[in-house]
Amino acid sequence: MKAYHIHVEGIVQGVGFRPFVYRIAHEHDLRGYVKNLGDAGVEIVVEGKEKNIRAFLRDLREKAPPLARVEKINVKEIPIQGFDRFYIEKSSTGGGSGDSIIPPDVSICEDCLRELFDPRDKRYMYPFIVCTNCGPRFTIIAELPYDRVNTTMREFDMCDYCESEYKDPLNRRYHAEPVCCPVCGPGYRLYTNDGMELTGDPLKRTAELIDKGYIIAIKG
Ligand SMILES: [Zn+2]
Ligand SMILES: [Zn+2]
Structure with missing residues (x-):
């Protein structure tokens, strides 16, 4: 038995890095934890x-993961503490010396694209569909560490369905911070220029109005 403290720097937040560490720790039968260190990277302890x-x-x-960029890994042996499992620990708020880089927004991945056009999917035609491998990062992060409470998504409470995906280590949306669906996530509405809401599907209506020569403004 050995125990090591591992410190990783680079683009390691908001790119599915912690779920990835969780999975490989389980694959190799290790115990310990992984933790975001705010702007100081990711800390891992394995036994x-x-x-x-x-x-x-x-x-x-x-x-x-494809979006991660590991720039530095520091490994040092430490005394065994006797963990009984491997887990993702709650983030701490910075204080370290290194820098983690805020990842860019990433365009929709193949898996989300397939779900987007699958009428049986819960997020069928839902434009804010995301997973750990795609979706907004930079535009929604208010501060690091990259956790939902530090993003503009903090105003949207996850529904039970989204939460079950978010908490399932084997799910593609495990710890995908912006995860949402039509039930719990942002929506969109179409208004006339004097503030009257138009009925019908806002996207279809918008397309029709553009065809007719109208000018549409988008506001977040
Ligand atoms: Zn995706
Ligand atoms: Zn939901």
């Missing part, structure tokens, strides 16, 4: 067999 930890470190470098 387990030395060869499993080595395999974990290899995966950490080589299998990071």
Whole structure:
């Protein structure tokens, strides 16, 4: 049995990095935790067999999610604390020396695109569909660490369905901070220039009005 403290810097917030660490820690039968350190990167503590930890470190470098950019990994051996599982710990608010970079917004991924046009999907034609691999980051982050409470999505309480996805480590939306659906997320409405709300599907009406030569303004 060995225990290591691992500090990762780079683009490691808002890109599915913690769920990724959670998954590979489970794959290699390790215990401990992973935690966002605000602007100072991500902290990981792992305990387990030395060869499993080595395999974990290899995966950490080589299998990071597509949007992550690992710039620096510091590893040091520490005394064993006897964790009984691996978990994602609540973020702390900065104070470290390094810098984590706020990730950019990412256009919709193939999986979300498929769901968007699937009439059986809960987010069918819902324009704010997102997952860990896509969606807004930069435009919604008010401050680091990148957690929902620090984004403009804090005004929208997750419904039970979204929350179950958010909390399921094997789900594509595990810890996807902006996760939402038509029930719990932002909506959109169409108004005339004197403030009267127009009925019908706002997107379809907008398209029709543009075809007729109207000018449309969009406000967030
Ligand atoms: Zn997606
Ligand atoms: Zn929802």
